Each structure stands twice: as C-alpha cells, then as structure tokens.
Amino acid sequence: MTAIWLRWTPAVAVPAVIAAGVLAGSLPASARDPLPEKTPAQVLAMIGQHQTKSFSGTVEQSSELGLPDVPQVGPTPGAGTGSLAELLTGPHSARVYVDGPTKARIQVMDRMAERDAVRQGNELWLYNSKDNTATHVTLPAAASKESRSHDVPAGVTTPEELAAKMLEKLDGSTDVAVAEDTEVAGRAAYNLVLTPRSAMTLVGSVAVAVDGENGLPLSVEVRARGQQEPAFRTAFSNLTLGAPDAALFNFSPPPGASVKELAVPAKPNGMKGQVDKNRTGKDLADKNPAGRNTDNKDLRGHAPTVTGSGWERIVGIPAPSASAPSESGESGKQSVDRLLNDPLLRQATVTVQGGRAISTSLVNVLLTDDGRTFVGSVPLERLQAAAAAR
C-alpha cells in the first residue's frame, strides 16, 4: 500500500507546487521600501513635471461598462473589431512606443489583427490590418505637442494623457487624496484617488497611479458607484524607459493596402474631426471616463447647452436644423445616428420615457424623441428631468 501511495505522490505534489507558486506570485512584493510621504499637491506636481519623454511599454485596458460583449470565436478577427463600441467592451492591449513629442507608435493588438498609429514628425499613419487599410495624414506644423493626444487611435488611451485630462478638472467638487502606495508594471507608485463630493454622479472614484520615481502616470482606474469591478481601467503592464528602436517610427503602407489621404484644414483642431469620421471611437472614448469632455468637434456649431456643474454636468445637444450643417459637414443628430448604426450600440439602446437611452455604468445618453441628445455621468432620471425642463 505504501508503494502505491508513493507512486501517486507526484500527481498530488505537482499541482500543490503549482498552486503554491501561483499564490506566491499573486502576493504583492512586500520587501519594497515605502515611497517617501507626499501630499496630493506634490503628487500632482510630479505628474506636471515628469520628464519621461521616451519609453516603450504595453498598456492593458479593460472596461466593465455594462455594454454587451463581443464574442471572439475561431480564427477570424472579432466580428466587431474596429467598431466603436467594441473598444469599450472587454479587454484590449496595446503596445506604446514614444520617443519625444513627435515620435510615437501605438499598436492596438486585436485577435489576429492590429491597428496601428504611427507618428513621425508631421506624418501620421493609421493602419488597420483587418481590412488592410491605411490612412495618411500630414499634420500642420503648428500641431506639435497638443496633437499628440489626438493621434492616439480609437479607444486605447495612454495613462499619461488620461490623467492629465482628469486632473485639469479638479476643483472644489472633488476630494483628492493619496492612498496607500501601489505597484504598477513592477514599479512603486503613488496612488492618487479622486472622489466626487456629489452623490448624484455615476462616477464612484478615479484612481491614478503615479510612478514614485519619475512622476509618469502608470494607470488610471475609474470606478462606478455600486459596481465591484472597475468600470474602466487602463494601466501599463510593462514599461521600459529609454528610446525605442528608431526604425519603429518609419512606416509606409504595405503594398496592396488601400491608402486614403486625409487633407488637414488649416486649423489644427479640424484634424480631429476629420480623423474621427474615419477612426470611429475617438469621440465616445473622449466622452467616456470623465464623461464631460463633450466639446466634440462633431457636435460643434449647435451650441450645446450645459446644465449643472462639476461631476453633475449634463450636456444637451439641440435637435439639428436642416439649414445649418456644421463646419465638419456633419450635424450632431447625424453623428448620433452614426453612433446608433453601430450594431453593438444599437443593441445597448433601450426605450425609456421620452426617448431612447444608452446606459453604461459611467455615462448615460438620452436621445429624446424630438432629436435632442443629453449626455452626463448622472442617473438617467436627471437626464430626463433636464430634457423636460425645456
């Protein structure tokens, strides 16, 4: 009997060893020295001052917004790959290479496909391997530093940009604190937590991990009220400081790809609207985390109305008048219709009193029957009240 017991020992020991290894790996490394204490203001300043201009890394993004999932089956790229809502559901990972303000490459790694944005100087290439299309944009010389946040394609935003955007919005409406240190991509980081003081917003809290050494934001996590998992999270899963291989920024479309040239209007801002039309997703991605960056180029020319303040802000877009096409050639209503043409979003739309609504855990959108649109990080009733007020 002992002999038989001995013979089965490996079959018991091996899983035990694996389980122990997994457990040990999942425990946070406690041996690390704690970072020096800092106030929220000091951590904010670190972000503002960070000098990290060259790095390469992998960014993982995950969303639990309550939108339907895209099934990914078999040896084909996911059905919704490239669609707007697809970028806001499920996990995505992207490789990011940055060398100074004018050289950047972002690779969104899809299943059996990839979306690339490569910028070198004033040349911007967007490439999608799924349908083998490339878009070439020549940026005006003026669009130097600011436009960097704009050439990120569709959806995956680097933590750096997102943090800067959110910290701008800080005012009396938000409680800012530094929580216990965290570790992101193997680096010790300050954990800056922003909690809305208002109880009427859907946003529970926003946490930004700031590299303890150089101030680079390493992760952004947005939590919704009453939801266990983060509603939106983007974080570096690995990060290498230093200039990436320069050859990565040389891009020319492969033979056989259909290439589209995009003219850029003189105003640097116009570029964004143009790109948006072709690279869906940017507009909603902008709207998404803070939910209030709605001065979208698509919607311009219709004087959106803003009610409420801080986290409770509601943006109302009036119904388009047929005689006033916006300068980007597309009215707010049309862009809304375009959104609804996305099969996933159409699926997520429900009929409510006074119109239709798209409800996510962070943002609610109300499309009234008379063509107006209301957007805000507030409960749907507040949107309905805002719609009824006029």
Next chain:
Amino acid sequence: MSHSDRTAAQEPEAQEPSAQEPNGHGQAVHRLTVRDSPTPGTRRRPSSGSLLASELKQLFRRRRTQAMLLALAAIPVVIAVVVRVSSAVPPGRGPAFLDRISQNGLFVAVTAMLVSVPLFLPLTIGVVAGDTIAGEAGLGTLRYLLVAPAGRVRLLLVKYAGAAVFCISAPLAVALAGAGIGWVLFPVGPVALLSGDLVEPDEALVRMLLIAAYQAVSLLGLSAIGLFLSTLTDVPVGAMAATIVLSVVSQVLDQLPQLEWLHPWLFTHNWFGFADLLRQPIGWDSFGDNALLQAGYIAVFGALAYGRFVSKDVLS
C-alpha cells in the same frame, strides 16, 4: 512495421504476437502481472536512444500517421487551389490573411496554420497521444514491452517523446506544404506583418517556423493529457476520442464570458496567441505564457500518468 520489431530484437525468446490474432486480453491465461523489475543482470537494458528510435520508426511508419500528416498538408493545398480558381476575396472576410494570399503566396501557410489550430491539429494529436499506451495494451504488446527491461517510467517517457515529435512535425507539415504550394501558385515577395511593416521572404519563413514552434508547444499539453488518458484504458479509440473531446470542450469553455476566471488556466487559451509572432517587433510574451502553461499541464498530467501507469496491473 509491427509492434513486435523492438520486442523481438531485444528479447528474441519473446513470443511474437501477430496483429491479426485476437490477443485475448482479459483471458485467464494472460492474467499474470508483469512487473517492471526483471531480475537484474540477465538482460541488457536497451539504451533510451534506441528505444526512442524504434518508437519513432514505428510511429512514422504507420499508415495512419502518414495519412494524418498528408491530410494536414492537404489543408494549405486546398486553400491555395480554391483561392487560385476563385475571384478575389474581399478583405475582412473569412479567416485572417485569406485576402492576402493572391498577393503573396507565403500567406497560404499562415492561413492554413490558422485554420488548422482549433480542430485539425488537436485531432491528429489526440489520435497519436491517445494511442501511446492504450494502443499497445489494445494490441496486447504492452506486457511484452514491459518484459523487455525497459522500465515503465522509461517506456512512458519514450512514448511521450514520440508524441512530442509528432507535435513538432504536424504544424511543420502544414507550414512547409503551405509555403511550397503558395510559392508554386502565387507570387512571393516581401510579407506585410500585422503591424503593416514589411519583412523579406527569408525572415517571413523564419517567422513561419516560429509559428510552427509555437503550435508544437501548444500541443505538448494536449499530448500529456492524451498520454494520461491512454494509461487509463486498454481501448485506444476511447483515449483518442476523450483527448479530442477535451480539446474541444476547453475551447468552448474559453468562449464563455461567465468563466473568465478560468480562461487563463485552459490549455487552449493561448492557442491563437501566435499572432504576436506576426507583429513588429515580435511580442514574445504570449510565447512565454503559453510555454509556461503547457509546462504546467505536462507536469500535472505527466505525474498523473506516472501514478497510474506505475501502479497499473498490466494484463494485456
């Protein structure tokens, strides 16, 4: 050719069982338990190398093995011929890369490797791995193998090594046949990677071999499962079917969002991760993750197979 080659060579006095003759496992006559500890000194222990060589010879001389490799090689041929005779495929339809084939023949190999991952490769591996021990038991040759002083552990290792060699040759058959037929039927030139960058055909071939290596690693875990299942039964078809069914079940589970916590633990989870080898620069993370996962499966099911096989009463 027959199972008795090696037994006969090592042990001339052993009776040659003929494959046609019903081997009558379960009969009282055969109910003698053969242990793996023959009296030392009476027989020369065959070297592991020669054991493996004879195992490989037996495996690859089988009509069945050759037929499976030929069937795998036929996949790219069918794809290439169909694309050749039909009109252009619009991009974004069908398996990835299908629309690129007419521009560059090397994509035949990539497409074929892609479509063979979910079913064809696991099917052949299931047949080979499920047959390892149960096949010998079913033919009644297992006890002769154990009478020869090979040792059960060594026999298990040699059997697994044979299955592993098949894991390497199966994706290789697809890749080479694909590159060959693509080269014959279509123009071959610099290959556009998923990232849009171009690589020369020779580097593309290297990447294709890397994909084949990735798939070979992917299949090693399944082989270990098949080896274990094969020690459970004397009916090889049962072990083969169970192995194949498990690979399908694992892939189905991998699609259910409700089981997200389980996904990283499924042996099929990283099977499509070889796309990272087609990016610029190559993403090695998925290769490493996959290798680690498969190593875990090999360790667990290897240990299970050991426990089962060493304590098994071999009756046939």
